[in-house]
Amino acid sequence: MIGFLQNLIDALSLGSLYALAALGIGLLFGILRLANFAHGDFITVGAYALIVPSLDVTAKMFIGHWPIILMVPTVCIVVVVLALLADALLFRPLRRASAPTLMIASFALGYIIQNVILMFYGARPKAVDLWSNLSQQVEIGPVRVPQLQLVTIAVTIVLTVGLTLFLRRTSFGVQMRAAAEDFRMARYLGVRANFVVGLAFAISGLLAAAVSLLFLSQSGQLSNSLGVPLMLFAFIATVIGGMGSLTGAVVGGFGVGLVSTMLQAYLPPELRPFRDAFVFAVVILILLYRPGGIIPTKALVQRV
């Protein structure tokens, strides 16, 4: 039982990262029909922003050494600016392009970002010590939990609630939801297309930055493809959650985290190396029974 609770908190913490990344992907898909495969590389950039660009094997902290009140906003700004640049330079000229074209463009952007990182930071993974004091364990009743996991879960709750309030209560949020449902009609009513899309990119960047910091403090290692597996699982989360549904993205994110942690814990040891194959099998099963995802949206219905 105690072991199960421990696993559950692991699952929530991993699911949090997937949910945050999935929200960033789902938000853009909802508004632009863009499946942004460069989202993982936004996450990578956020992590690399902490260190001094150099080809050295050891990482030298740059922004990473700033006090946390300065560091977190700076990392957020870096990733948000990157996301806005991606919109302005790449996706805005492609505004009338089809969804597959946008997706291919995002692949290209991802490769460009990975290789630019390679150029300035070198190919070797670098160890980075971010908030290592958070790895201390806290005892909650019989369960011992690393502080970092609690922080991760808390940050996810705060950001999810914040995003929900933003979308429900502010005029910008209402405009974004309207644009996600019927972009052309929203424009006929005076909603500025470029503004709403820019806002979506900015929020997506903000969520990516949060994942950067939380993930890096867990893994402690930088590599130029650090965000790719995160993006992949987050993408799966948005698909099984229902493309374009933000609630679905969060549910899907936690779902993927749960399945993958539980399989890791309870699969027979000789099968554990193949854990991801089992995760994907579960994904296939879900999609067989609910092709539109757990919370299907109009976005997908129209495309089929």
Next chain:
Amino acid sequence: MLEVEDIHVNYGRLVALRGVSVNVDEGEIVCIIGPNGAGKSTMLAAIAGGVPLQSGTVRLAGQTISGMVPEAISRLGVSLVPEGRHVFGTLSVAENLRIGTFQRRDRANVNKDFERILEHFPQLRERLNQPGGRLSGGEQQMLVIARALLTRPRLVLVDEPSLGLAPRIIDQVYEILIDLRRRDGLTLLINEQSSDRVLKFADRIYVLRDGRVQLHDQAANLRGGQAIMSAYFGFQDRHNAPPSERTSS
């Protein structure tokens, strides 16, 4: 107020409008009638900036608006109520109505207008917090008209307001539109498929077929005549065809 001058619109190789010119004066109700596929919806979308023009110009109060993005044209006071209603189904009725007010500079008047518009549409007031998608077809039509009016337009473009509605509801929709014109001096450009209804209240009528204006006249001159029918269906009977058709096509 609105001058549409010789506009051409293609969808790929499909030609939708082949040189259409339409004028609407301030405070007028002008109706465009014509069969399915005549180009009526394309024409309204083209005015609102939703469809790019091949050639021609659209001017609003002397200012060229063709080539502008839809949100810019909306901000200049043109509001489109498109065919098929396009209610934001997951947004509440109140949010649907508010969408068009965010762009307005006269923030102080928004709440006043909101109340005033709800007086015209009492059914909506009871359902402000429900999702727009739950409304009946008639209520949705009321909602999109109310929503368009809340952008505080000078010109409202209404695309087939009667489509898929019961006759009683259609009458109600038109009563509201006419009432708004009388009270607020609203200018209206309305698409319809059937001519009987619009002949009663329109000031002027354009008949559109095959992407061209076939006939254009004061509604009063067309009542009870054969001219509309022959323009609408494209009869080639010389005795029935009005002079304007022979010259314009």
